Amino acid sequence: MTGFFTLLHKELLRFWKVGFQTIIAPMVSTLLYLLVFFHVLETRVEVYPDIAYAVFLIPGLIMMSVIQNAFANSSSSMIQSKISGNIVFVLLSPITYRAIFFAYILASIVRGLLVGLGVYLVTLIFFDIPLLLPHWAILFVILGSAILGALGLIAGILADKFDQLAAFQNFIILPLTFLSGVFYTIHSLPAGWQYLSHLNPFFYMIDGFRYGFFGVSDISPHLSLLIVSVSMIAISALTINLLRTGYKLRQ
Amino acid sequence: MMLSAIEIERVCKDFGSVRALVDIDLEIRPGEFFALLGPNGAGKTTLINIIAGLTLANSGSVNVMGHNVITQYQQARRSLGVVPQELVYDPFFSVREVLLIQSGYYGIKHNAPWVDEIIERLDLTDKANANMRSLSGGMKRRVLVAQALVHKPPVIILDEPTAGVDVELRQTLWDFIRQLNQDGHTIVLTTHYLEEAETMCSRVAMLKAGRIIALDSTQNLIGKLAAVNSLRIRLSPDHLPLALQQLKQSYFNGLYELRIDNYAQIEFILSVLRSENTHIQEMYLQQPDLEDAFVNLIRNSGNKLQ
Numbered sequence: 001m002t003g004f005f006t007l008l009h010k011e012l013l014r015f016w017k018v019g020f021q022t023i024i025a026p027m028v029s030t031l032l033y034l035l036v037f038f039h040v041l042e043t044r045v046e047v048y049p050d051i052a053y054a055v056f057l058i059p060g061l062i063m064m065s066v067i068q069n070a071f072a073n074s075s076s077s078m079i080q081s082k083i084s085g086n087i088v089f090v091l092l093s094p095i096t097y098r099a100i101f102f103a104y105i106l107a108s109i110v111r112g113l114l115v116g117l118g119v120y121l122v123t124l125i126f127f128d129i130p131l132l133l134p135h136w137a138i139l140f141v142i143l144g145s146a147i148l149g150a151l152g153l154i155a156g157i158l159a160d161k162f163d164q165l166a167a168f169q170n171f172i173i174l175p176l177t178f179l180s181g182v183f184y185t186i187h188s189l190p191a192g193w194q195y196l197s198h199l200n201p202f203f204y205m206i207d208g209f210r211y212g213f214f215g216v217s218d219i220s221p222h223l224s225l226l227i228v229s230v231s232m233i234a235i236s237a238l239t240i241n242l243l244r245t246g247y248k249l250r251q
Numbered sequence: 252m253m254l255s256a257i258e259i260e261r262v263c264k265d266f267g268s269v270r271a272l273v274d275i276d277l278e279i280r281p282g283e284f285f286a287l288l289g290p291n292g293a294g295k296t297t298l299i300n301i302i303a304g305l306t307l308a309n310s311g312s313v314n315v316m317g318h319n320v321i322t323q324y325q326q327a328r329r330s331l332g333v334v335p336q337e338l339v340y341d342p343f344f345s346v347r348e349v350l351l352i353q354s355g356y357y358g359i360k361h362n363a364p365w366v367d368e369i370i371e372r373l374d375l376t377d378k379a380n381a382n383m384r385s386l387s388g389g390m391k392r393r394v395l396v397a398q399a400l401v402h403k404p405p406v407i408i409l410d411e412p413t414a415g416v417d418v419e420l421r422q423t424l425w426d427f428i429r430q431l432n433q434d435g436h437t438i439v440l441t442t443h444y445l446e447e448a449e450t451m452c453s454r455v456a457m458l459k460a461g462r463i464i465a466l467d468s469t470q471n472l473i474g475k476l477a478a479v480n481s482l483r484i485r486l487s488p489d490h491l492p493l494a495l496q497q498l499k500q501s502y503f504n505g506l507y508e509l510r511i512d513n514y515a516q517i518e519f520i521l522s523v524l525r526s527e528n529t530h531i532q533e534m535y536l537q538q539p540d541l542e543d544a545f546v547n548l549i550r551n552s553g554n555k556l557q
């Protein structure tokens with residue numbers, strides 16, 4: 001276990017030492033989203049009855065920042081280690097591939113949660129945000145950040161260059177988060193887009209997370225939990241398999 | 252039967268259509284100081300990476316201290332310290348942090364006393380709390396050596412440890428590595444500096460194009476493969492007696508180079524010169540070295556000499 005805890009500690013230190021860039025900066029950009037959308041849409045949109053648009057928006061934005069930062073953490077750590085070559089120190093050591101997986105994922109979860117918690121605490125100053133079913137919110141935020149941590153690890157392993165990783169981030173992760181119902185409820189969409197939204201795994205993370213706050217959601221939280229959990233298991237199995245076979249890491 | 256430090260059996264590795272290693276068999280005994288020599292692209296680093304588990308062989312098996320590097324990778328890696336060829340480092344941490352983290356990877360919790368000792372022995376004390384980024388190349392190289400030693404492995408592999416390292420540091424490093432060998436560690440190294448292999452290593456394997464073309468004790472290899480000795484002399488008067496013409500290899504800048512197959516011939520040469528009343532003004536005995544053996548072997552490596 002010492003190997004696992006050391007790698008986890010190293011991964012935590014890695015982003016903590018540059019916390020301004022890895023925690024504060026994403027918090028600020030998330031709060032900017034909130035400010036802009038709140039200002040533009042506050043008077044025009046009411047998604048759920050009796051819930052102000054800003055308050056509706058906040059859980060979605062929190063989850064979005066969690067997702068993006070969990071992904072950024074494992075993916076950037078892996079690709080930096082690969083490109084600078086210092087991944088060999090992990091690969092030479094007797095740490096098991098499962099321990100590598102869990103250390104990277106847990107570090108991603110922690111960074112995601114820190115950014116999300118930061119955003120939540122700041123918004124609490126300005127808004128009255130209900131948190132009716134906290135255990136649902138916690139469950140979804142952990143599962144969501146774990147999935148994105150695993151996806152980040154996959155992207156970091158597969159990418160050979162930074163721009164390939166950036167492509168993964170800009171053309172897959174970013175659109176999927178933006179179109180997952182962060183800014184709207186999918187009931188407001190035309191039928192075709194609603195159908196497409198149901199194919200987006202991030203939609204279930206955000207919908208389930210929001211359920212934890214308001215006790216209302218676009219679809220049943222149990223279904224969301226099932227889909228998110230199955231995704232988590234499938235993506236984890238894929239990631240662990242990549243690590244076990246040493247794909248792109250041990251030629 | 253004594254356990255091998257490293258046991259390599261029928262290892263093959265292809266990268267696409269390139270055959271990087273072909274049927275490598277090699278056994279390195281505990282306590283040996285062993286050199287892997289060969290031109291660039293011979294497969295030295297690939298072989299080291301397969302031993303270290305960084306590269307997976309297509310076939311064959313490798314054991315380190317009796318542990319298979321695939322099926323018992325944890326025990327195998329605990330027995331092995333590897334100094335990579337590239338100057339890799341983690342820019343987020345200081346020297347000391349790097350060494351403590353590396354200890355943790357090997358499951359060692361409280362390693363500060365040993366880490367401090369390695370830092371001192373490698374002359375890194377002044378830089379112990381400096382960030383890795385700020386170190387010179389030679390310093391980074393020392394940290395790499397230190398990282399390979401945090402878990403006190405019985406087998407240590409150094410891939411070109413002195414490449415790009417200044418003369419003074421080279422000496423320090425070699426003294427340190429020799430000390431490790433005397434303390435009982437098995438040392439395997441690759442190097443381009445043949446004189447290093449010659450003075451330090453008891454056995455040598457030469458690789459070319461993925462095959463071992465020679466494997467023997469350093470002395471035997473030199474004896475078997477090196478060019479014969481030669482004697483270079485400057486004469487007064489500057490004229491080589493007829494009786495010695497058949498030994499003449501070359502004449503350059505007033506120096507005659509005479510081929511000698513054994514030391515008894517020197518007596519013959521001297522007696523001829525004495526009888527011809529020719530004096531020797533300068534004399535050099537050229538002895539073969541590993542470089543000659545190496546060059547000879549790489550030149551005509553069709554024949555396998557084992």
